[in-house]
Amino acid sequence: MKRLLATVSLALGVLGMAATPAFAGVDDCPSGSVCRWQYGNYDGKQATSQIDNPDYGCWSVTCGNQSRWDDGSTGLNNAVSSVSNHGTRCNIKFADGTNYTGADVFFGRAGTNYQWRDPYLSNGGGYETTVGGALRVNSFDNLTTSHNFCP
Numbered sequence: 001m002k003r004l005l006a007t008v009s010l011a012l013g014v015l016g017m018a019a020t021p022a023f024a025g026v027d028d029c030p031s032g033s034v035c036r037w038q039y040g041n042y043d044g045k046q047a048t049s050q051i052d053n054p055d056y057g058c059w060s061v062t063c064g065n066q067s068r069w070d071d072g073s074t075g076l077n078n079a080v081s082s083v084s085n086h087g088t089r090c091n092i093k094f095a096d097g098t099n100y101t102g103a104d105v106f107f108g109r110a111g112t113n114y115q116w117r118d119p120y121l122s123n124g125g126g127y128e129t130t131v132g133g134a135l136r137v138n139s140f141d142n143l144t145t146s147h148n149f150c151p
Contacts, residue, residue, distance in 0.1 A: 084117035
């Protein structure tokens with residue numbers, strides 16, 4: 001009986017590990033890339049890119065498949081909650097409109113004195129506006145639609 005319980009416990013443990021997704025963290029973002037995550041604190045699905053992307057809503061081959069999560073699934077448009085720029089030569093601009101239009105937020109590149117990553121775009125992510133003469137920090141969580149390097 002003890003052997004049976006141990007076998008069942010071991011099997012359930014292995015099945016539980018297999019069912020748990022492996023989330024990439026900020027350190028898994030390759031050099032030269034910008035990485036975006038589905039959830040805050042660099043958690044959930046990850047999307048990696050080394051080129052400009054004018055429309056996260058376009059996910060066909062004609063768009064270079066740059067608007068897909070790294071697991072191949074779609075749904076990147078307005079679904080990013082944390083970002084990290086591991087680009088080696090340029091700053092990056094995220095915009096809430098296609099073709100880099102609309103409200104935007106800039107990040108420097110890793111290793112500079114500029115903000116180059118943000119684990120919670122809901123905290124403003126550098127997106128600031130002046131309303132009635134007062135500075136207001138706005139959330140950029142789940143608002144990114146395009147990005148470009150060297151804006």
